[in-house]
Amino acid sequence: MTETQVELKNVTVNVVAGHDVKTLLDDINLEIHRGDFITVIGTNGAGKSTLFNAIGGDLQISAGTITMGGKRVEKDSPEKRAKHIARVFQDPKMGTAPRMTVAENLALASHRGQHLGLRSRALAKKKDQFLALTKRTPNGLDQALDKPTEELSGGQRQALSLLMATLKEPDLLLLDEHTAALDPHTSAAIMALTDKIVAEDNLTCLMITHQMDDALKYGNRLLVVDAGHIVADYNAQEKANLDKAALLQYFG
Numbered sequence: 001m002t003e004t005q006v007e008l009k010n011v012t013v014n015v016v017a018g019h020d021v022k023t024l025l026d027d028i029n030l031e032i033h034r035g036d037f038i039t040v041i042g043t044n045g046a047g048k049s050t051l052f053n054a055i056g057g058d059l060q061i062s063a064g065t066i067t068m069g070g071k072r073v074e075k076d077s078p079e080k081r082a083k084h085i086a087r088v089f090q091d092p093k094m095g096t097a098p099r100m101t102v103a104e105n106l107a108l109a110s111h112r113g114q115h116l117g118l119r120s121r122a123l124a125k126k127k128d129q130f131l132a133l134t135k136r137t138p139n140g141l142d143q144a145l146d147k148p149t150e151e152l153s154g155g156q157r158q159a160l161s162l163l164m165a166t167l168k169e170p171d172l173l174l175l176d177e178h179t180a181a182l183d184p185h186t187s188a189a190i191m192a193l194t195d196k197i198v199a200e201d202n203l204t205c206l207m208i209t210h211q212m213d214d215a216l217k218y219g220n221r222l223l224v225v226d227a228g229h230i231v232a233d234y235n236a237q238e239k240a241n242l243d244k245a246a247l248l249q250y251f252g
């Protein structure tokens, strides 16, 4: 039986814009099952990142409920929700501490939700684990464990962000166009790594992308967001029968 991991019921997000109230999400209903890997597409300004902000708590919802693992979370702070939700953004500079080394960043991520103890002995103990972890990446991160993150390439930083986000196996992984700033070759490599981590760790994941090929190739479900609504929710079988031309129709 499929287990519900996250559920949005009648979620609406209104914001005040000048003298008007703007509805960014309009009565959204969405059930996410454990192990779902859902790709999310839609035009610029459709509400995709707003959906992530509502789930992550960066934006308060105006109506409705959000449940994670059976518990209501819509009133919880983003910090409290971050114990269960990890997010990777488009900008490779976000999500890592630039002056800290790759190993130190990984140590930070491995202490998510706990008090920090970045003593060098503790770090040395974890080096083997971090070496094994970074060897999974396609772009030489394992050779850069002692380098400050600001010296890494964009692709290496996104690989690191992904490892940091998934190190503690979050209940929900939110990928917000995390390969959009990368060249095609690096983007493909990071997508392959993403797919591997999601499958091996059996993560529940939502991934926003403007790459229709990636939206079709990865995941077991595909959502289309338009003007604050979910206008399509394709299951694995329906998704297998979709092609790029069908998806492009949603972009007018």
Ligand SMILES: Nc1ncnc2c1ncn2[C@@H]1O[C@H](COP(=O)(O)OP(=O)(O)OP(=O)(O)O)[C@@H](O)[C@H]1O
Residues within 6 Å of the ligand: 015, 017, 022, 024, 042, 043, 044, 045, 046, 047, 048, 049, 050, 051
């Ligand atoms: N805090 C806010 N206050 C007012 N308007 C907002 C706020 N956040 C987002 N918006 C607006 O809500 C709409 C949806 O934005 P959102 O970033 O969710 O779109 P998106 O689908 O992620 O687009 P893109 O593909 O361009 O990233 C846009 O018109 C945006 O300007």
